[in-house]
Each structure stands twice: as C-alpha cells, then as structure tokens.
Amino acid sequence: MNGAWRNVEESGRASWRTTGRLLRYVAPHRWLLTGLVTLLVVYSLSTLAGPWVVGKAVGEGVIDGSVEKLGFWMLVFMGAALLRTILSYCQMQLTTLMGQRVIYDVRTRLFRHIHRLPMSAFNKTPIGTLVTRVTSDVEALAELFSSGVAAVCQDLLTLVIVVVILFLVDVPLAVVVLAAVPLIVGFSLWFGGRMRKAFRAERGRLSELNGYQHEAFTGITVTRLFGREAHMQAGFEKRNLALRAARFKMIFNFSLFWPMVELLSALVTAGVVLVGAQRIGLVALGWDDFIFFWMLLMHFFEPLRDLSDKFNVLQAALAAAERIFGVLDTEEEEVDRPDAVAPKRLRGEIELRNVSFSYVPGEPVLRDVSFEVAPGETVAIVGPTGAGKTSIISLLSRLWDVDEGSVRIDGRDVRDYERRALRRRISVVLQDPFLFDGTIRQNLALGREIGDEELRRAARTVHADGFIERLDGAYDATVAERGANFSVGQKQLLSFARALVHDPDVLILDEATSSVDTETERLIQDALDRLLEGRTALVIAHRLSTIRRADRILVMHHGRLCEQGTHNELLAQGGLYARLHALSFGAQERRVG
Template identity: 40%
Template sequence: MSNLHQEETLGKAYDSKLMGRLLQYAKPYWKWLTLCIFLLIIISVIDLAQPYIIKIAIDDYINVYEEPIYYYQEAPSSNKAFSFEGRYYLKEKHLSDDSNYEGFIQLIQDEGNVYLVGGNQLLKNEDYEVIDDGQRANVKINNQIYSARLLTKEEVKNFRQNDITSLRNLSLVFFLIISFGLVLNFIQVYILNYAGNTIVYQIRHQLFSHLQGMSLSFFDNNPVGRLVTRVTNDTETLYEMYTSVVVNLFKDVFLLLGIIVIMLRLNVKLALISLLVLPLILISAAIFRRYIREAYREVRVKLASINSFLNENFTGMKTIHTFKREKQQFEKFDQSNNELLKANQREILVFAIFRPFMEVLRSLGISLIIWYGGGQVLQQTIEFGVLFAFINYIKQFFQPINNLTEKYNILQSAMASSERIFALLDKETSIVDPEEPIVPKEFKGEIEFKNVWFAYNDEDWVLKDISFKINPGESIAFVGATGAGKSSIINLIGRFYDIQRGEILIDGVNIKDLPMKELRNSIGIVLQDVFMFSGTIKENILLNNRHVSDEKIREITEYVNLHSFIEKLPNQYDEVVMERGANFSTGQRQLLAFARALLFDPNVLILDEATSNIDTETETLIQDAIVKLIKGRTSIAIAHRLSTIQNCDKIIVLHRGELREMGNHQELLKMEGIYYKLYQLQYKESLSN
C-alpha cells in the first residue's frame, strides 16, 4: 500500500513548468483555441446582455407611469419622439439640453384607469389623489388641483404605440441574440472538444509509442495496470483540463469582471452593497479547496486500491476457486469497497456543505439587493429595471464561482496526471539503436558470447563470464536448473537487455552496432508461454504482416501440423481468439507460435521449453514441426526434458550463472558431471513412471 499511496499522491494544484509543457501540445491548435476564446467572449457578452435588455424593456417601455414626458408643437430632432393628437412627445431620458419643449405631461394609473396629467408639478416622490366624478378628472397634489384626462384603451394604445413597437423589436432582438448565442455555443463546444480530443490523441499516441520503445527491464519494474492507467485514465484527465479549464476559464473570468463592471455602471452604491458577500465567498472557497483536496485524494487512493485488488483477483480466479478462497477474498473486497464508500461519502459531504452554503450566500446577496434596492425603487431613486438587472446579475455571479471551484479540482488532477505522464515520457530507454549502425548484407547465424557478465539489478550477477560460439546452422541446447541463466541468454541474444561486461557478436559484429529491427527480424523466438492477442487465428499468425497470401498461410500451417486443427473449427482461420488464447490448448498455441516464427523466416530460431506440459500426441506433432523449423537454421533450444535435445550438435550446461560443461550428449555423459547427474535423475523418474 505504500507504493500505492506514493503513486496517487497529488502534487501542487498548479505547476507552471508542467502547464508549460501541456500548452506545448496545444500550440499547433492555437488558432482553434483562440477562436474558442473569442466565441466564449461573445457568448459571455450575450449572457451579460440578457438582463440588461430586460432592464431596458422595463424602464424605457413598460414602467413609464409618473415619468415626465415632454411635448412639442413641432417635431424635435430626436428620433425617439412620437406623435399623439397633433403633438409630439419625448421622454425625459431622451431629452437633450437644447430641446425647446413647451411643457410636460405624465401618465398615471389609478384603479385600472390611465390618466394623462398636465401641469408644472412632478408626481414623482409625491403623494397625489385622483378625483374623477365621471365627467371630468383632476389630480390633487399638495392641495393643488391639476386637470387630468381619462384615456380610453384605444387612446392608451395609440399614445403608447411607440412603446409597443419598441417592445416588439426588443423581444425580437432578445430572441435573436439568444439564438445566435446557441449557435455560437454549439460551434465553440464542437471546436473545443475536437481540439481537445486531437491534443489528447497526440499525447496518447506519443506515450504509447514511447512505451513500445522501452526495454523489457522497464516493464519488469512497472506494473502493467499502472501503465494502462497512464495511457487511459491520466490522458482522459488531461482532456478534461484542455476542454474545461484552459479555454472555459476565460469565460468564467470574463463573466465575473463583466458583471462587476455592469453593476458598477448601473449603480455604484447598490453594486458595492451587492458585493458585500464577496469576502465570504473567497473565504469559503479557500476552505473548500483545502478540504476537497484531501477528500479527492483519499477517493483516488481508495479507487486505485480497489482496482488493483480487482485486477489481481480476476487474474487469479482459478487459484481462488481451487483453494476455496471466495469468502476470504470477498471479505477483503468488502473492506476495500467500504473504505471507498466512506471516502466518497466524505467527498460528497464537502460538496453538500459547500454548495448549499454558496446558495445561502447568493440568497444573502439577493436579499441585500431587495432590501436596499427595493427601498430605492420605492423612493424612486432608481428604476425598477435596474433592481431587476441587479438580481439577475447577482444570480449569474455565483455560477462562474462554482465553475472555478470545479476547475480547481480538474486542474489539480491534471497536474498530478501530467506529472506521471511526463515522468514516463522523460524516462529514456536503456537500449537504443547505434548512432552509426552496421547493416549486414545477410545474417549467417553465427553467435558468439565473449566473457559476458549480466545482472538485472546492479551487480546481482545472473551470468558470470560466459563465453561460447555457435556456428551457422548448428543446433545448440542450454540445460541447467531453474535460475541458472538459460532464459537470460535468450533475452541477451535478442537484445531485450544489455550486458554490463563482455561482448555478444553476431556474424562477428557486436549486437550493439546492429539496428535492432534488423537484429530481431533475423531471430525467431518460440516461448513456453505463447501469448495470443484478441482477434482471429489468421491475425495471430500474421501479426500485422499484410503482405502474406492466404495460400502462404495455409502452406505454413500445414508444414507445422497446425492446419488439421484449424480446419475443424467452425470459422477456421477466422475463428475468434479469446483473451490470451484461453479457448486453445497449450499444444495448439505452441504450434501457432511455430507458424508465426516460420512466417518471418528467421536465420536464428530459439525454442524456450517448447515441449513442456504437452500431451504425447501433441508432442509428436511439435517434435516433427521442430525438425522442419530448425532445418537450415541456427537453432537454440532450452529444455528440461533432456530426451528432446540429445541430437543437438552441442549442449551447454549452466549452473548458477556459470558455464560448467559443453559438448554433445555422449561427451557430456562421459564427463559424469552435472549433465550426467541430470540425465540419471530424469532416467530414474521415467522408469518409476
């Protein structure tokens, strides 16, 4: 668990160096991302404009009662003027300093009736009384009487025709900008996600390509599950960062600044009162970040733990069933699952406290606006549309704040993921192609070890001062107890690992001077545990070699005694291979491996325990295939069954990493050394069976 915790430990929430490297991947798409930012700014303007448009509709065209309206005998220069019964009228807010008006009137409402009042006394902020006896109407203000005219519904409609037209136009504008914003939002989301997916595709492509070039020692020290997580989960986290943080951050910041600027322009005092909750927002956001970081980290650790446990148990399910460990393993899983549940609950608790608290703060902000702004509206110091706009803007103000807190989590996770991804990308492979490679015209198959020392870790030597030579076309066998170094020699010939001392020569050339592709194309290896990929039998034989005809494939499978088995299958060569070839026997997988090796026609063939754990009938087929395979090739075999290697030209006996004996079968028996003892032991076992 210590390694697991170390694996999932979160670094800094923001690292400028890591961010710089991440932005380098986005650099080729800067035009698309810049376009997204530009579109987001327009979308933000549209979002900010909506409450303002409604404010204009309320204050300019709906709430016009008790507002002074100036009248003229001749049409004024303002295009905002409108005519009614031979006069021209202009609202106070459209009045210019040089306007030569004759007087002003006001519209008032009383018990559902609309009156047109003329005089030199403004009704604004004044108490008035409408006196209507059915024949004439008057308005009483401060004990003064002013004449009033009751307007019919048709007259009200005619008098306010300009307002009705303006409201219709304003509604159309409102609808158009919302529709325009919808279209822009679709375009922006599509472009951003396209760019984000492409960027992550490039990162995933580079990461997988880099991992493919790593030496086997790298995979010895890095669990497969961890590497899979890097290529899948961690790159997906970066996708969230590119799409949710890098670009959308501009929208949230622009919205916040835009809301503050508009509120200050509408009414400074009301804006400052509205923003009294801002310090509480900042404090709560800081507290939230600290607690959600801890909760988020714990969930990641517990999730990684349960994933590791599941991977281990599903892989070892056969062993669990064999030893009746279902109950014990379920109890362990239940414990891990319960820990993950509690971690998720703690994370939910943090959100359950933060989100409602932010809603309380938003409600507090709105209540402050209603308390102060409502009073100002009653005193007619500010217009009702301004109050309406403030309420809407304060509602909008909290959405970017909530978004920013979520982006903090995404950014934190992305920093941790990018750190792990770049740690892999920065890790150089220990085995590289030579700068000036020697490309041989042909491989003859001569292999020579000169004083080779090799260790997987430091100086824990697996091979000690090994020297031998294999001539072209010779058949060589390596024998020895488990851990003697037989498989290590195979790995070194294919240069899957590099030696610490000595030289390995092929056709007189050091393998470190040969291109690895040329080297490995000339060596065919058939392992004891044959790995089969998901797909069909044909695909597993070809291994993406698309230049081989079906006739050639059949010829090869017949040659290695595999065709008779394949033609019995329902789909023959198109038969689907289950994971790791679980629907085929060990012998069938071995024959398929022979077909693979023969397809590439290698100069050197290496067989690692090719006949172990095979039934007698299948072993006969395999032995016949081996005879055909090694014909005309340098062949190296590793086998515990000494009966299978008696006809080899040379047998090399390894013991604890040292070359102890070398010769053919008869020569080694005459020595009565290690080989003799192994032969005697197996001979007695065969007799007892």
C-alpha cells in the first residue's frame, strides 16, 4: 500500500508543474470551461434527482396507496430523466469541443515549433519520435480532456453530493455507507497500483517479444546461413512463455478486482438493509427515504470502481504532456538579429572568408576555406566524396552556421539577414529533389501563389512541360510516394522547374550522380543553361559538361580548397583535378568517344 502512495506523491511534484502549463492551454477557452463546469453541476444534481423522485413515488404513492401520487411522481421522474439525457448529450459535446480545441492548439503549436528547430535537432532525433509527439502523445492528451478530467470531476462531485444528502436524510445510514468509502477508495487505489505493475510487466514482455520477432524476421538470412533456426525458435519460446506468465498474473489481478469490489458493495448494501430495516421499524426512516438510499447506492459505487482506471488515463496524459513540453522546450533556431535585413533582391556576390565548420565538434568538415563568386558567375565545385562540398550549401542557406570565419552575400554576413528572407532569394536544387505528396503544381509552387501561365512558362523553359503535360491531369497530376512514379531525369527537370518558378538570385545546384539516357542528358544540359542564365550559381558538379561550362572550378579535398581555375588551366596543372578527371571521366569520354 505504501508503494502505491509513494509513487503518487513522487510523480505528483512534476505533475503539478505540467498541469500548470497545461492549464495555460485551457485558459483561452475559459468560457467553454465555465459552461462545462455549470453543466457538470446541473448534471450531477439531475442524476440524483431520479432516486429522490422514485423514493417519493414509493413513499407517497405505493405505501400511502395513492395511484395519483404515484403517477405524478413518475411523471416528474420522466421529466428529470429527459433533462438528464439532454444534459448528458450537451456535456459530451462540450467536453469534446473543448478537448479538441485544446489539442488542436497544442498540435499546431508543436508542429510549428518542430519546423523551427535547428537542422541538428532533426539529425539527432529520429523522425518517428517527432511524429509520435504530434500524434500519439497529443492523442493521449486528448484523452485527458475527453474522458479524464470531466469524468473525474463529475464523479467526485456526485460523491460529495451523495454524502451530503445521505447525512441530511439519515445519519446512521449515512455512517454505514461512509464507513465503506475509505475502504473502497483505498482498495481501488492499492489494487490499481498492483494492476498497473502487472500491466507494465506485461507491456515490457510484449515489446521484448515483438522486438525479438522483428529482429528474427529481419535477420532470417543470417539465421539460415548459420543453421540456427532451432536456437532462434528456443529464444522465441522463452520469451513467448515469459509473456504468457506475465499475462496470467495480469489476468489473475483483473479477475480478482471486480469480485472484490462487488463484495464490498454487497457488504454495504447488506448493512443498509439491516440498519434500514431497523429504522423503518422505528419509523424514523420512511420507505421513500429508504428507496432513495437504495438507488443512490447504485450511483455511489460506480465512480469508485473505475477511479483507478481514470487515474491511469490521467497519468498517461501527464506523461505525454511532459514529452510534448520536452520538445517545446528544445531551443528553436537562433532568432534573427533585431537589425537583420530582408532583401527584396540580391546582387549575388558570394564570399567565404576563412570558413571552418564541423557537424560534430572536433571533426571539421571544412577547414579555412576562402573564395569569392562574382554576381552572375557560375562556379563548379568538384572533389571526392566527403570533401565538404555539400556543407558549403548548408552554410549558404544557413541550415548551419560557421564555427569560424564568415559567409558573406553582397558583402554582408549571412547572419545579418533574416533567415527566411535570405532563403527565399537562394534556391537550392538537390540531387534527389524531395517531392511531397500532392500535385505537380503544389510541388513546383511550394506554397507560393504562382499563376498558371508562369508555371507553364517555367516548365517549358527547362523542358519539363513535355512529360508533365502527358501526365493524367497534367499540372494537377498527383505525385505518389515521394515521386516514385518519375524517372531520375524527370525528377531533375522538376527540380529545375521548381527553382525557376522561385526566380532566385543565387542558385545552388547539387547535381545528380545517377546516369540518364543521352536524350534526357541533352535536355538537362540545355535546361541547365537556361536556368543558370543571369544568376550567380554554385554547382556541385558531377557531369563533365557542367564542369566545362563553369566560369571557374574549385577543387575540394579533405575539407580544404586545394585548386581553382578553368578546366584547361587545371588539366594543365596536372594536380588533383587532372587525376579526378581521369578517374571519373576517363570512362565517360571513352564511351562517348
């Protein structure tokens, strides 16, 4: 018994803080809440009106032998029942409305917050966990409103009213009933603790078994190669039986709980009959009061029985709320400086000055990199895998910030721009364009208001109009499963169109490595020419043709900038570029040639 109480107390302190924060989400809906509380009070009273009226009907009607009185009181009873029915309906609607509004607020707020987290948070937290926060956890919170709080308040209210009435009606009978209250509450909480423990043990075993199965199915080839099927089966059976044992324990507890509660109620009922019989004999208590009592008892035990269940819901909801607040407490991306500027257009001058950068402290991916790009210039970055090419992109659009040195655009440090304004003027075309579920139009416009004609023109410019217009529904055709229905080349053209629609001043292109057929290749190259026209462009290049048409080539290796110049200059140097060229394009040129 002590254990259960101590648990309650320990979690209590943290729970109060969480509850306090939750209340802040309820505050905007205080009128709803007021209405709801009023309704609860009226509803509880109407619940108790029934037994009282029936008592009257029995006392004044049946015992006194008056059919008229019986009819009258039963009419009143029906009125009360009708009222109660309507109230119960309204209460459910109001509870749902309030609960759903609160969780709507929580969910949208949470969602907004998650999108404001720095990139590092996304790399650290599995996406699945974030999704769980906005779905399951928010749902657990909803449960608090829809079944938890309202029900507990109503139950407690009913209980208090019943006790008061009991004392008003007949003190000795009330004492009999009241004596049972701590017994039942104590029992329910103590047993609830036991059941929770058994339940938790069962959940633990279940997740262990499921984990084992998941692993066994995933590793089935290894199991076979090493002939260990019997071993895996034995491991499974051990866990299977452990789960069964945990479940037997749970069933035992669950099976015991109801009979015990029944027993307690039976004892109280018997007490009422005994005491009542005696007092009716003494004529202190009329039949009307006795029947009133009797029917009150039915309502009396109900709330006590599932007190433990409600307690569970409350705890689960508070735990979920804590996890949600945990995410909300994670710091957002650094806010823009107060004097940050929001340029309408950029000239497109880029400068990296002694930039060093690392994702993980102590493992630098860029070391002391400096270079400049003039407005309108196209610069290609080449280098082996892991040279730090992609990191440069992330720094320019401020997904990350430098450790040392500075990244400047139009002579101003990128940290002095408003983040979103800056990102609007810089388009990033990724290797594998991330396509959202939605229409082609939505995927190109990405939430901006783009006219039909503008959309078509952009698609036409980069040769994406051909295949888009062949799709069923053309620009309104849906993109399924992240664009699984498009070829590599088509996706590339789509991402070009997407960039063009946004008419950026600076274009950053991470070229796809996968090969495409020659016809598509020709289309892509031509589209690229049009896309780059009149813009500053930084291209992580993989195609020889792209590299050749660049004004300048930067060669990266191990996080450093080690060579730069035009294609011919660099080839003549016979350094890293020359070797990379031989490695990557030796075969390409041979095949073409």
